[in-house]
Amino acid sequence: MSAELCFLSATELLAAYRSRHLSPVEVTRAVLGQIERLDPAINGFCGVWADEALAAARESEARWARGEPAGRLDGVPVSLKDLMLVEGKPTGRGSLTSDPNDLATADAPSIARLRKARSIFLGRTTTPEFGWQGCGDSPLTGITRNPWNLDRNPGGSSSGAATAVATGMGCLALGSDGGGSIRMPAGFCGIYGLKANYGRVPAYPASAYGTLSHVGPMTRTVDDAALMLAVMAGPDSRDWQSLPAPTEDYAEATGGGVAGWRIAYSPDLGYAKVDPEIAALVRKAARRFEELGAIVEEVSPGFADPIELFRIHWYVGAANLMRSFSPEKQALMDPGLREIAEAGARYSLMDYMQAMGEREALGQHMKRFHETYRLLLTPTLPLPAFEAGEEWPVGSGMTRWFDWTPFSFPFNLTRQPAATIPCGVTAAGLPAGLQIVGALYDEASVLRASRAYEDGTTFLPPPMARG
Numbered sequence: 001m002s003a004e005l006c007f008l009s010a011t012e013l014l015a016a017y018r019s020r021h022l023s024p025v026e027v028t029r030a031v032l033g034q035i036e037r038l039d040p041a042i043n044g045f046c047g048v049w050a051d052e053a054l055a056a057a058r059e060s061e062a063r064w065a066r067g068e069p070a071g072r073l074d075g076v077p078v079s080l081k082d083l084m085l086v087e088g089k090p091t092g093r094g095s096l097t098s099d100p101n102d103l104a105t106a107d108a109p110s111i112a113r114l115r116k117a118r119s120i121f122l123g124r125t126t127t128p129e130f131g132w133q134g135c136g137d138s139p140l141t142g143i144t145r146n147p148w149n150l151d152r153n154p155g156g157s158s159s160g161a162a163t164a165v166a167t168g169m170g171c172l173a174l175g176s177d178g179g180g181s182i183r184m185p186a187g188f189c190g191i192y193g194l195k196a197n198y199g200r201v202p203a204y205p206a207s208a209y210g211t212l213s214h215v216g217p218m219t220r221t222v223d224d225a226a227l228m229l230a231v232m233a234g235p236d237s238r239d240w241q242s243l244p245a246p247t248e249d250y251a252e253a254t255g256g257g258v259a260g261w262r263i264a265y266s267p268d269l270g271y272a273k274v275d276p277e278i279a280a281l282v283r284k285a286a287r288r289f290e291e292l293g294a295i296v297e298e299v300s301p302g303f304a305d306p307i308e309l310f311r312i313h314w315y316v317g318a319a320n321l322m323r324s325f326s327p328e329k330q331a332l333m334d335p336g337l338r339e340i341a342e343a344g345a346r347y348s349l350m351d352y353m354q355a356m357g358e359r360e361a362l363g364q365h366m367k368r369f370h371e372t373y374r375l376l377l378t379p380t381l382p383l384p385a386f387e388a389g390e391e392w393p394v395g396s397g398m399t400r401w402f403d404w405t406p407f408s409f410p411f412n413l414t415r416q417p418a419a420t421i422p423c424g425v426t427a428a429g430l431p432a433g434l435q436i437v438g439a440l441y442d443e444a445s446v447l448r449a450s451r452a453y454e455d456g457t458t459f460l461p462p463p464m465a466r467g
Helices: 002-006 010-019 024-042 050-065 109-116 159-166 183-189 222-232 276-291 307-322 335-345 349-372 443-454
Strands: 045-048 077-081 120-125 172-177 192-195 214-219 262-265 295-298 375-379 418-425 431-438
Touching: 002 024, 010 050, 010 222, 024 045, 024 050, 024 077, 024 120, 045 159, 050 120, 077 109, 077 159, 109 172, 109 222, 120 159, 159 172, 159 183, 159 214, 172 183, 172 192, 183 192, 183 418, 183 431, 192 222, 192 443, 214 222, 222 443, 262 276, 262 349, 276 295, 276 375, 276 418, 276 431, 276 443, 307 335, 307 349, 375 443, 418 443, 431 443
Parallel strands: 077 120, 077 172, 262 295, 262 375
Antiparallel strands: 045 120, 172 214, 192 214, 192 418, 375 431, 418 431
């Protein structure tokens, strides 16, 4: 029964609390037990707050017993990526440069809202150093492993968050995404992840990578992601680019289906190389939308590979980050992060301004594209999870992590909402993901399409978590 509790969704937990069939205390104990059992092999958590979580669960249990829940997530376990500020806690950021005695004086906006909703904070999940790469390792916390195969990469930078949700170590996780950092680990680990539109979930402090970095939920079900987004969305005075409060409740926007919608499907965006097995699973998933009544057209969005455009923005962001550290602290950092920061510092102001103009043109192009197509479907990733502890697949000839992420970073450049949803497993037992990209500000359509696809499918946990 304990393992079963770990795989209940947030919406199921809330219904069980309401009916008195379950209590937050027994659920929290079960989840903490799951962490104790599975995480030593995975290394998804870099801090577990068991005593605090159980104390919060007892308070939640008392509120539910009185019939007075105090928030939309009262008693629901959630993990927090170790890049966001948590009041009274240090922020490791995957870095040996972080001071464990430097305690945050306030919550980041997303965490403040999860706290106000009375979710139960389980602890911190691992990330590569300052979220710089799409893989699951850092100088501070070592290698995080994929629960589907411990020799494989979980993806990053929301590495631990994805492994936690996939294995029942909490049903909700908070992630961030600067080039795919929610969608890549969610895709590799077989869960749902939503990169909300830029500014939908406010961020503070601002990311060194600027407007590339988005905040969003990582869950096992679409309804849970919608509920979590509904809790976190809305303006915050600390983030001057945060969007106004949404006009609809995302938790109530997932129904209705996609019948009659015009949807584009691009197997390769016109330039990406995709593993044949992944391509076949994604094509089958795209065809399902036809069965659901949508008009699906195979068409590429019509832009050239923006990898060099992303490189400039990402490297300059890394250089911006690095300038606040002394040479002594820089020497402690991941060599890959130092390399891209050094390259970023060599770009001129005019190089960056030109890249800004090209980014604007890409955004305008996609805005016109979505005047015809409500959604765009693509693979989330072009390949299954590769070797743990590596920035790119061994022997691939690649030179940086974004060489294997052609489907994710374009939509950080354009600021659009994009989600990944599991669409099968390979013969080797590794998950594949379908990416669903929406027009600017239209998370509701992404969630609604995701839910339509999810209906009739079953979440499959990794084998190591099924016992």
